[in-house]
Amino acid sequence: MRVHSVISPEAWRFVAAAGAEAGLGAGGIATLLEAGLQHGGEANRRRLFADLDSLLDGEPFSPEAPASEVEAGTPARVQLRSVEARNWSVYRHLKLDLPEFTPEQPLVLIGGKNGAGKTSLLAALVFGLFGYLSVSDLFAGVDRAGRMRSAYRRRIESLLHRPARDRGDLAMSVALSFDTATGPLRIERRWFLSADGKFEDEDEELILQVGADGDLLPVPPGTDPTAHLQAEITRRLLPPTLAPFLFFDGEQVERLGGRRLEEQLRLGVESILGASYLRAAAADLRDYARDRIRDVGPNRGEADASTLAEVGELEAQERDLLERLERVQGAIGDSRSGRDRVMTELGRLSGDTYAALQDLLEQQRRTEGDTARVKAKIAQFAVEDLPVFLAGVALRDQLCHRLEEEESAGALTADQGADLTIDRFFEVLVSETRPSSFAVTPELASRVRDEWVRWKAERSAVDIRHHYLIGRTREVVRTRLRNAELTREHGRTLMNELSRCTAAGVDLERRIREQHGWSADRERLQGSLEELTANLEALDSERQALQRSIDQVRSALEPKREQLRASLAMQGAGLPATRRARRANELAGLLLQVADRAAAAYSSELSAALTRSFRELAHKELIAEIAVGADGRIRVTDRNGRAIDDLQASAGERHVFAIALMAAIAELGGASLPVVMDTPLGRLDREHRERILQYCMARRSQTILLSHTEEIGDRYLAQIEDRIAVQFLLEHRPDPSGLGESVVTEGYFAAAGAR
Amino acid sequence: MNREEPVLQLVDVLRTDFRPSSDTDALNAELQQALCLPYRYHPARLAIGLSLQDPSPPTPVQDASGRPIKGETLFGHEEHDLAVWLGLLIEHSGTHGITKRMLQETVAAHWHRGMQRLWLHWTEHAGQDILNFYASLLDTAGRSGPSSS
Numbered sequence: 029m030r031v032h033s034v035i036s037p038e039a040w041r042f043v044a045a046a047g048a049e050a051g052l053g054a055g056g057i058a059t060l061l062e063a064g065l066q067h068g069g070e071a072n073r074r075r076l077f078a079d080l081d082s083l084l085d086g087e088p089f090s091p092e093a094p095a096s097e098v099e100a101g102t103p104a105r106v107q108l109r110s111v112e113a114r115n116w117s118v119y120r121h122l123k124l125d126l127p128e129f130t131p132e133q134p135l136v137l138i139g140g141k142n143g144a145g146k147t148s149l150l151a152a153l154v155f156g157l158f159g160y161l162s163v164s165d166l167f168a169g170v171d172r173a174g175r176m177r178s179a180y181r182r183r184i185e186s187l188l189h190r191p192a193r194d195r196g197d198l199a200m201s202v203a204l205s206f207d208t209a210t211g212p213l214r215i216e217r218r219w220f221l222s223a224d225g226k227f228e229d230e231d232e233e234l235i236l237q238v239g240a241d242g243d244l245l246p247v248p249p250g251t252d253p254t255a256h257l258q259a260e261i262t263r264r265l266l267p268p269t270l271a272p273f274l275f276f277d278g279e280q281v282e283r284l285g286g287r288r289l290e291e292q293l294r295l296g297v298e299s300i301l302g303a304s305y306l307r308a309a310a311a312d313l314r315d316y317a318r319d320r321i322r323d324v325g326p327n328r329g330e331a332d333a334s335t336l337a338e339v340g341e342l343e344a345q346e347r348d349l350l351e352r353l354e355r356v357q358g359a360i361g362d363s364r365s366g367r368d369r370v371m372t373e374l375g376r377l378s379g380d381t382y383a384a385l386q387d388l389l390e391q392q393r394r395t396e397g398d399t400a401r402v403k404a405k406i407a408q409f410a411v412e413d414l415p416v417f418l419a420g421v422a423l424r425d426q427l428c429h430r431l432e433e434e435e436s437a438g439a440l441t442a443d444q445g446a447d448l449t450i451d452r453f454f455e456v457l458v459s460e461t462r463p464s465s466f467a468v469t470p471e472l473a474s475r476v477r478d479e480w481v482r483w484k485a486e487r488s489a490v491d492i493r494h495h496y497l498i499g500r501t502r503e504v505v506r507t508r509l510r511n512a513e514l515t516r517e518h519g520r521t522l523m524n525e526l527s528r529c530t531a532a533g534v535d536l537e538r539r540i541r542e543q544h545g546w547s548a549d550r551e552r553l554q555g556s557l558e559e560l561t562a563n564l565e566a567l568d569s570e571r572q573a574l575q576r577s578i579d580q581v582r583s584a585l586e587p588k589r590e591q592l593r594a595s596l597a598m599q600g601a602g603l604p605a606t607r608r609a610r611r612a613n614e615l616a617g618l619l620l621q622v623a624d625r626a627a628a629a630y631s632s633e634l635s636a637a638l639t640r641s642f643r644e645l646a647h648k649e650l651i652a653e654i655a656v657g658a659d660g661r662i663r664v665t666d667r668n669g670r671a672i673d674d675l676q677a678s679a680g681e682r683h684v685f686a687i688a689l690m691a692a693i694a695e696l697g698g699a700s701l702p703v704v705m706d707t708p709l710g711r712l713d714r715e716h717r718e719r720i721l722q723y724c725m726a727r728r729s730q731t732i733l734l735s736h737t738e739e740i741g742d743r744y745l746a747q748i749e750d751r752i753a754v755q756f757l758l759e760h761r762p763d764p765s766g767l768g769e770s771v772v773t774e775g776y777f778a779a780a781g782a783r
Numbered sequence: 784m785n786r787e788e789p790v791l792q793l794v795d796v797l798r799t800d801f802r803p804s805s806d807t808d809a810l811n812a813e814l815q816q817a818l819c820l821p822y823r824y825h826p827a828r829l830a831i832g833l834s835l836q837d838p839s840p841p842t843p844v845q846d847a848s849g850r851p852i853k854g855e856t857l858f859g860h861e862e863h864d865l866a867v868w869l870g871l872l873i874e875h876s877g878t879h880g881i882t883k884r885m886l887q888e889t890v891a892a893h894w895h896r897g898m899q900r901l902w903l904h905w906t907e908h909a910g911q912d913i914l915n916f917y918a919s920l921l922d923t924a925g926r927s928g929p930s931s932s
């Protein structure tokens with residue numbers, strides 16, 4: 029059955045259980061999906077509607093799906109034994125033979141530099157297994173408009189080995205051999221391009237060989253061979269929805285890791301359960317019901333068709349609103365986490381760091397004051413003491429010496445006789461002139477005496493050079509000249525002080541600049557906080573508005589559904605078209621319920637697996653549980669049941685979370701399947717890398733690692749070497765035309781191997 | 784002793800204008816700015832002091848057309864400050880009975896020579912660093928020998 033080409037047997041049990049709860053039964057869901065998958069993607073709806081006519085006219089659906097489908101869910105170890113490709117991308121001919129799996133050596137290591145063909149090898153696996161079903165953005169769901177087909181055609185055209193195209197060899201192929209529970213399985217897919225390099229859907233050939241003898245798997249008459257064989261691949265190996273979790277490259281992990289946790293999980297769950305196929309089938313049924321009611325007649329039929337259209341419209345609105353609500357809730361969660369981080373950061377900056385900045389600024393003010401004071405002292409020193417000091421000790425000594433000589437000659441001192449003469453002079457002056465206000469003060473007496481001495485010196489026989497220096501002035505000058513030598517020490521002290529102040533100022537400025545960096549951080553964080561708070565308020569308003577809209581849509585939807593049910597019931601069984609439309613309408617509602625219920629049940633199991641794999645892969649020992657709540661939100665808790673909000677703190681951890689999610693889904697989908705990872709460790713730190721390699725070694729089935737030497741080099745190779753079953757090296761060999769081809773040899777990078 | 788012009792007394796110096804050459808005036812202004820000194824007489828005093836260190840007589844300046852500074856400003860208005868400067872200048876010149884004009888010419892010559900050397904200190908020895916500048920001046924003083932009278 030085609031249904032298993034999109035939903036794995038493991039995931040199908042969740043869908044079937046939800047179908048049973050909804051009263052539809054696994055068989056019913058399978059039948060409806062089958063019809064949708066057969067003709068649902070066609071622009072012309074006639075074939076689909078004709079199929080639904082006969083389905084809805086027939087007996088009620090069997091509650092059980094065919095036994096063979098259920099049995100197919102039994103997990104068994106699957107291992108890849110060989111890959112062979114011709115004219116595929118960089119390979120003219122690629123042949124890899126892998127040894128039989130043993131738990132002791134579960135790893136296959138394939139090295140290759142950039143451009144050597146690692147991604148082409150991964151593509152060969154995915155395209156070989158799933159053909160056009162492999163072309164979709166990871167988790168993008170089903171492209172109903174046929175864009176998938178056209179994208180696939182372009183991709184195939186681009187994958188033809190360029191030298192082969194140049195020499196006119198326009199056929200390429202991929203052959204994959206597996207060991208499965210039911211024995212060997214060989215899948216070969218061939219593509220034939222036209223002379224102008226174009227590829228058409230019918231130019232693809234799929235061959236399945238089973239058993240030790242490689243018997244061709246027969247295709248039942250009347251069925252589409254490719255569709256039938258594709259379903260067999262799903263049944264015997266895995267569905268395409270599981271492929272992104274088993275065969276992935278770093279880019280894929282990055283894309284998934286870039287999404288929010290809730291979104292990662294929802295997309296994973298939806299993809300695994302084929303929820304988009306269920307919703308598409310529901311939409312097909314609504315379309316069908318509308319179409320058939322229109323045929324009933326101009327009155328009632330049109331009215332019911334109109335009601336049905338309104339129901340469809342309201343359901344679409346509800347879905348759209350719910351999706352928007354989910355996005356808004358996710359954004360609210362992100363904003364809250366962001367706000368918490370900003371507040372934590374702000375708390376840190378506003379504590380010690382802010383106080384330290386204030387302290388530094390105070391120290392800087394003090395140092396600036398000290399510096400200004402020292403500079404003022406230096407300026408004073410430069411104008412008062414330094415110039416005389418600069419005249420030099422020789423000149424100063426010489427002047428001192430001369431002044432002493434001049435004094436010792438006696439020409440510049442007043443003798444006792446002179447003093448008596450001056451006293452007598454004043455007595456006569458006072459007695460003869462009797463001035464009314466005249467007093468002989470000591471200052472007046474001193475000046476008269478100095479003039480007397482000067483007069484005497486000018487007439488002296490001794491050569492007096494500094495006759496203008498007399499009395500006390502002469503003594504002061506001599507003292508200053510003698511003390512000038514002290515200027516040197518004083519100057520040095522001042523220079524040292526200035527030097528200290530300058531150094532302290534520079535140091536403080538540097539420290540303050542650093543602190544100002546933090547201060548700038550604080551301003552930036554405050555800005556972010558305001559922005560986040562405003563954003564949160566806006567988001568919360570949006571959330572409330574969306575919730576109100578959803579309530580309104582639901583309150584409008586329910587009476588319409590009831591009205592439609594009643595109207596269709598009143599028209600009785602006499603009108604087959606009405607009856608079929610009513611049934612289609614009911615089934616559409618049931619399918620939507622199934623999608624939701626299956627997702628809830630699957631999420632619950634996935635949470636447990638995710639907790640296990642994340643704890644194994646991430647070095648966050650404190651995480652005890654990752655749970656998906658009824659509202660679809662992820663709650664990460666520690667051992668004490670407390671919520672941890674910082675899981676999304678780093679891109680590296682989201683990367684690990686994405687890998688953990690892949691591991692969990694792979695585990696639920698069947699831990700027995702091989703996993704192929706193309707350079708998945710790029711962004712991770714050492715510890716995460718080691719843990720992921722540890723996880724690979726512990727897997728109970730084959731793990732194929734595609735790596736370049738920078739990723740799995742000496743250190744990591746040493747960690748896993750004993751667990752490697754075989755090593756290969758992909759190398760590109762250019763030819764004179766500049767194109768060349770990639771070849772595979774046994775062994776790994778020489779440098780890494782020659783440790 | 785020059786009897787045609789009165790012999791200089793301390794008090795005469797206070798109101799006397801002392802003019803540098805125009806070149807010296809320009810360098811004086813530049814150094815004042817470079818050293819962050821508030822007044823023109825600050826670098827002038829340093830220049831005259833530095834020139835006095837050299838016992839040889841400075842070359843007379845022909846063009847004393849720079850802006851003048853009064854004696855009380857250039858050497859200080861306190862009698863004792865003035866006395867020290869006058870003593871040093873007269874002792875360096877070895878002249879008896881110096882007149883006002885002679886003193887003006889002597890000061891202009893010292894100012895000029897000292898400013899040239901000061902500028903050299905600033906630009907070459909100190910690398911235009913104030914601390915180095917003063918330190919090098921402190922080192923310089925005391926290295927010269929006694930002047931001849």
